[in-house]
Amino acid sequence: MGLIEIARRNSVWRGMDYYNGKKVISLEKTGTETYSGIVSGSNGNKYMVKIDKAHPRKSSCNCPFADGRRVICKHMIALYFTAEPKVALDFLKEVESWEEEEEAREQQHYEELEEYVKSLSKTELQEQLLEALIQLEERQNYYW
Ligand SMILES: [Zn+2]
Structure with missing residues (x-):
């Protein structure tokens, strides 16, 4: 597992902001899998950072x-993103394709729901609608 997979999603997005905001002051490749550098923090502090990809x-x-x-x-x-911009690009692409999949799943769910509703008889529809309305009302009473 790489740095991206281990990091919290929030840290990756904040890191992306820092990368886009050019907060990396210095960068040095110290080995085949390692980099070190100085990154500027939000409070003006400067942090000594070392990463090991392996x-x-x-x-x-x-x-x-x-x-x-x-x-x-x-x-x-x-x-990491500053040293290897392609990794940042790949991460964005992955998020994008994940969002597209999620959208397709949602679309399919609604289509199935629509199909189900259309398959019901009038009596079934009336019963289910009544039940749904009662549930909705109860939920609203609960929140109020
Ligand atoms: Zn840090």
Whole structure:
């Protein structure tokens, strides 16, 4: 598993913001799978960041979130995306195709629902509508 997979989604998106905002001040390739650099934080602090693609848990950053913990922070993600912009692009593409799939699933669900409703007789429709309206009313009473 890579840095992106291990990181929380929120950290990846924040890292994307930092990458787009050019918060990475310096970047150095220190090995075949490793980079180090300095990333500027939101409060003006500068953080020392090291990432290891082969062993993501060995990555480090001295920000309050990641310091001394084996977690992936937004500064590591920003450094990673800056070092390898293609990874950022692939991540966006993946999110996009996931959203398209989700949309297709939803579309299919509504089509099935419509088919089901059309298959009901008038009596069944009246019963189900009445039940749905009662449930709706009860739910509203519950919230109020
Ligand atoms: Zn950090």
